[in-house]
Amino acid sequence: AQKITQTQPGMFVQEKEAVTLDCTYDTSDQSYGLFWYKQPSSGEMIFLIYQGSYDEQNATEGRYSLNFQKARKSANLVISASQLGDSAMYFCAMRNNNDMRFGAGTRLTVKP
Amino acid sequence: NAGVTQTPKFRILKIGQSMTLQCAQDMNHNYMYWYRQDPGMGLKLIYYSVGAGITDKGEVPNGYNVSRSTTEDFPLRLELAAPSQTSVYFCASSLQGPFYGYTFGSGTRLTVV
Numbered sequence: 001a002q003k004i005t006q007t008q009p010g011m012f013v014q015e016k017e018a019v020t021l022d023c024t025y026d027t028s029d030q031s032y033g034l035f036w037y038k039q040p041s042s043g044e045m046i047f048l049i050y051q052g053s054y055d056e057q058n059a060t061e062g063r064y065s066l067n068f069q070k071a072r073k074s075a076n077l078v079i080s081a082s083q084l085g086d087s088a089m090y091f092c093a094m095r096n097n098n099d100m101r102f103g104a105g106t107r108l109t110v111k112p
Numbered sequence: 113n114a115g116v117t118q119t120p121k122f123r124i125l126k127i128g129q130s131m132t133l134q135c136a137q138d139m140n141h142n143y144m145y146w147y148r149q150d151p152g153m154g155l156k157l158i159y160y161s162v163g164a165g166i167t168d169k170g171e172v173p174n175g176y177n178v179s180r181s182t183t184e185d186f187p188l189r190l191e192l193a194a195p196s197q198t199s200v201y202f203c204a205s206s207l208q209g210p211f212y213g214y215t216f217g218s219g220t221r222l223t224v225v
Contacts, residue, residue, distance in 0.1 A: 004154075033210045043200065045216040052211045091154055095210045098162070099145060099170065102154040 002027050004094055006103035013082045014111050020067070021077040021106045023092030029053075032096050034075040036066065039089040039105070048090075051075060082110045114138050118203050118217035125193040125224045133188040133220050135203030143206045144186040145214070146170075146178065148199040155202060161186055162208070193224045 003026040013019035025034065036048040051059045051066045059066040067076040075094075079086055087110045092103040119134045137144065142163045147155040147170075157170030161180040175197060177189040186205075190197060200221050204214040 006154075029210070031210050033213070035213055043219055043221075045202065045214075047213055050211075050213055095213070097208075097210055098143075098168075099157055099160050100214060101157065101171075102147075104154045105152075 002029075002032075002094055002096060002101045004092055004101055004103035006092055006106050008106045009104070010107045010109070012109050012111060013079075015084060016081055018078060018080045019082055019108065021079070021090050021092075021108065023075045023077065023103060025073050025075060025092075025094045027073075027094060027096065029096045032094055034066065034068070035093040035095065035100065036064070036075075036077045037091045037093060037102075038086075039091065041088070045091075049077065079108075084110050084112060086110050116203055116205050116215050116217040118201075118220050120220060121218065122221045123223070125190075125222065127193060127195065127224060129193050130189070130191050131193070133190070133201055133203075133222075135186045135188065135217060136184050137186075137205040137215070138184065139205060139215065140183060141205035141215070142183065142208055144180065145204045145206075146176070146186070146188045147202045147204065148172065148197075149202060149219075150199050158188065158201075190222075195224050198222060198224045 032053045034051045038046040049061045065078045089105045116137045145160045146158040159178040161167045203217040
């Protein structure tokens, strides 16, 4: 069975600084996808970044990058140059052939 | 392009009542899902479907039923609502395979009193 672990219930970061949100996963599948979603206070789920299990390069999308360490089964999200609008819940998720499972989330607060 | 449409957005139910949460997608995705999100928590899979006529249980299926008569629609039925079913419900759809992400609906906030 898949398991996603986010060990940081809450994180604080100063505006314009970088922050890393941790995610580890457990699966016996060889083919899987790793995803990060942002959920602002308005409640919608916003896709941020994706990494495939066979991808050798770390994924990047603007200010977001995914630090993928396959042997350690970790997929940490790095947000560079934090902005006040980055304050939200962040969820790590893993997809196998059928469905996606989510971690418990990390609440990020950006301080001015 | 509407994506995934969920209705209603908000609903208050009394204990013991029943209701159906509607979900429709217009992207011709075979895979559809229902999740619930309790306050301050992640999403838990209730049911999913890999195509019309095929459904399967997720992590937390008790108290819910689904059907999938068409590719577009995937309604979630709550029978005999209980306070423990107070949650935000998300419907999502996707293409088949581990390398495709989801398109989420905007969610239904359900309160059972």
